[in-house]
Amino acid sequence: MKRNRVNRVVLIGTGAVGSSYAFAMLNQGVAEELVLIDLNKEKSEGDAMDLNHGMPFAPAPTKIWFGDYSDCQYADIVVICAGANQKPGETRLDLVEKNTAIFKGIVGEVMNNGFDGIFIVATNPVDILTYAVWKFSGLPKERVIGSGTILDTARFRFLLGDYFNIDTRNVHAYIIGEHGDTELPVWSHADIGGKPIKKIIDEREEYTKEDLEEIFVNVRDAAYHIIERKGATYYGIAMGLVRLTKAILQNENSILTVSAYLNGEYNHDDIYIGVPAIVNRDGIREVLEFSLDEVEKEKFAHSVKVLKGIKETIFD
Template sequence: MRFVNRKVALVGTGLVGMSYAYALLNQSVCDELALIDIDQQRAQGEAMDLNHGLAFSGSNMKIYAGGYQDCSDADIVAVCAGVAQKPGESRIDLLQRNTEVFQSIVGPVVASGFKGIFLVATNPVDVMAHVTQALSGFDDHRVLGTGTALDTARLRYLLGEYFSVDPRNVHAYVMGEHGDSEFVPWSQAMVATKPILDIFRSRGVTDYQKDLDHISEEVRNAAQKIISAKKSTYYGIGMAMVRITRAILGDDHSVLTVSSMLHGEYGERDVYAGTPCIVSRDGVKRTVELTLTPEEREKLHDSCELLRSVYRDIRGV
């Protein structure tokens, strides 16, 4: 009998990283978890805290504070490390500082002999996933970001509330940048197998667009509302990371809106953006190209153009 050890190395033990680690433990997603942080004492404390809960979990995970050498046999290296934006700091300056942080991370990970999948959660996630791919030299299917996975979950939750339907039976996506230029392709949104726009028409509802615009705004502004209330967001993105991790380790071939490199899909190239992708043991197996309306394709193009321009302005990649 051949036993497989599912191993994740987590770089960055802040709130997002540890929300991910805690969810990994509670869902028994992996067998081994290495916590890596520039603050080694913090990583050790987090490992101790998680280990003390093992007796109450359904998992027998091996959890420990490690170093970059522990990435050598990992299946996934999840990167949550980064610097916070300073008051008055431009996004490009923040990107430049985070790129320097990633230079100190990606090089040692690759030097360890790591052959697995990079999963990036650090914001702005689309650009940082692109930076990780450039710095690592990995085939781009092996480097993905969390993209609009969380935005899509927020959308499905709100649509479930609106239609009084289990969100798991809502099929709708947020695409493009994980940020202000993201959009919802409403032409592709469905409850079960029925398009949402057809549901409105069958009910004789003609002024539905204002409700859809309101839901889109709620999704787009959700993070800022949470930050305003509790300073930061971490539970949702941690669970989104676990869902992506499960798809990779389980070779699930799940359709998830991760950030990946586009190679001509939707007419876009040389950019990381959130689109529905098949995620498996190989990382991004392929992009699922939806049939967008001309207006939706224009929105995706504008979002991709923004991401391309931001990436071009970064020095050192």
């Protein structure tokens, strides 16, 4: 029997990303219930206590506790942040075998406890692991979503806003493809206030194409720069995950560049990859197909090929 309608989110993995997500969830008052699950029971219990002590300062009450997989039965969303972390000098794809094995166990436990909601996957390599969750869970593709390039897109918009001295929230530009080294900027659909960035570059001599290329390289390599300095990235992705959670729970029909399953879109199939998609209470309502230019099509096809090569070593 279903309980009274309350939004419950279960977080699996309370490391740097997971605990930052829990903190951001509480600060934004996104869900009524937040369950923390982690192999390190004491750390997660401590997190739950610490977060609860901040409740008087939160915008809305959130029931937070350290739980177990049985709490997944009534969850609307299960967010997976568990797994091995990316080390200095290591690419996201280097993590694939370690984390696929970890995920098989996690997803099995979640599904064995009657979960029938939406998975959000944050662990790297996120595109491959989102595919793994879809395979292991047996859920419809629409209800398994990876964080994809939401953070890359946010980094892109921030740097473009900084460059053009415009509020980053008024910059519309997208990074698509693998969340990693083969991602690409969609310059053909980048605009500020409806004006294409390419047109701004042509009209204003203080802005150059070389600067734009440098901005993209800084976006692509941002994680490496942050890892060198502080060991891991977690605040930006945590806020991106909260944004995605909110879009689902509030049935927003928001457009976010998540890792979604392609079934013919962009002329590719059987892969999860970062693309703009409409997200609502049912998960991914629709993958948006931009009309890419020839260079973008080629780069996107390369990104798909790289991911499929990795996927095939595990699933085919």
